[in-house]
Amino acid sequence: MSVLAFTALLFSGSAAAGLVGALTGLGGGVVLVPLLTLGLGVDIKYAIGTALVAVIATSSGAAAAYVREGFSNVRIGLFFEIATTIGALLGAFLASRTPTSAIAVTFGAVLLGSTAFSWKGHGAAGVQSPDPLATRLGLNGSFPSLAGGEQAYFPQRVPLAWLLMVVAGAASGLLGIGSGALKVLSMDTVLKLPYKVSTTTSNFMIGVTAAASAGVYLSRGYVDPALAAPAVLGVLAGSAAGARILTAARSNVLRLVFTAVVLVMGIQMIVQGLRGAV
């Protein structure tokens, strides 16, 4: 394939990844890695390096809109970024000492299980009263509801969510992808945040999680400019479109898209783990 055709395909595929990533809070690596490896025959190491940069593009591109419009909660994002970055360091430390294929299978199973759990538990958001710890940490907030006006929310069970965020960070440090899924799930099911706040705050956070490991991948030579450049431009176009769609979308539809993508991701991880490809 010529460089021109390759660049055009990569740009359009990345636009799709950016759209899905911005809508779900997952970053879009789940779309981009198989597209690069299976679709375009790119080596997995280049694919991971490209996906990492693309996640930062999704995060920054969509979060610029989400933060201004009042969906992403900056304090919640920053507070739990302590947990995810510490987790990521822990994951990187453990990476050379643990069998990553076993971790991939476990993590895939956790994803499948917790997605099912999130369907069972949802609908309770928005009815709680303020939690003393969350209030002291300034984590309560409000977001623009579909009906117009602001709807307040009060995060619950902060310590449990913090622990889960450490696990989310560790998973990303160990496996390279998948931190967005656990972030959304812990904000949705543990903190009991409104769905759009969960996905947009996850989207806001994944840029920092990815940037934390970007240095490693850059120094190992995984980031190729001829791959990263079209991917970044495509993802930015897609995530801008995604951000516009999310504002007007119903939470149930978004939850459905998220569930579908996470199911694919969970199965992908289990298969890759069993094959020993991680």
Next chain:
Amino acid sequence: MIASRKERRLAREVGGILRLGVIVSSAVIVLGLVPFLARESARHADFHEFRGEPAAFRTVPGVFADAMKADPRGIMQLGVLLLVATPFARVILCLVEFAHARDRLYVGVALLVLLALSWGLLGSG
């Protein structure tokens, strides 16, 4: 609600720096991509085998030096680096804003995040 007005200001500034990072990095990437495609569009694209990037594309000073020579690939890689720097800039901005608002708790939070981020970068060698 003074607190809420402060939060809005913070959100505006954070959104602003993310947008700035995205605009600047994509402009630099386009600046490299156009001459790259003009020169190499007909060449065969091959990423089948992992060879690793040349040393110049593995370090920040290396990328800067290469971009200064007007190498299209170096310019694209510089744009990518600017994008990677955007989340760092966002955390630093939060730190400055919280310090300005004398919000000690969140100055601490932002410092911890920044510390862990730098640890990750430096520790990676």
